[in-house]
Amino acid sequence: MGRVVLSVFNEAEAKTLLDSLTPKQVEVLDLLVMHRTTKEIAYQLDIAPNTVDQRISAVREKWGTTNRKDTARKYAELLEACGKTTCGISPVDDPGDEEEATDQDLPVDPVFVLSDAGLMASHPDWLDERVSRPSGLEAFDAKFGRTGRLVAILVLAMIMAMTLASSLAIADALGRLI
Known part of the structure; x- marks a missing residue:
């Protein structure tokens, strides 16, 4: 069965925590949530890897998280609580949309299927050739x-x-x- 994840943050708390971030920290966190390495983030933002680590460390200190993974998870939860997404793709279909997508399988359990690859290939960040x-x-x-x-x-x-x-x-x- 599918798993329902409820955010532990209300929208006001989430907005306050997200507003405490600098725009440069947000850039780094957006890429961190997309499972990019420090080197890949540094290359894409044209900054030093040490700068990437410093920005992540600053966020960890603000939020009291213990590692990169927890920081990325908390950032994703905060964005979800505010109704935002990291990739610009809505995580949930609009309730008013009653048309079914014919190009994607919707299994009961969340499983990656071949038709999901079409969605990934269409995202411009995933086709970035600069990432070595x-x-x-x-x-x-x-x-x-x-x-x-x-x-x-x-x-x-x-x-x-x-x-x-x-x-x-x-x-x-x-x-x-x-």
């Missing part, structure tokens, strides 16, 4: 983690040791021929 994908060692870390990196370093070290040992053996054999 991890490459090189970052991609390796994303796929295998820290342990994978350690194993790769050990394997490369063994290959280098074997190459060095075989080079010395060849040099020794050539030295005996001369």
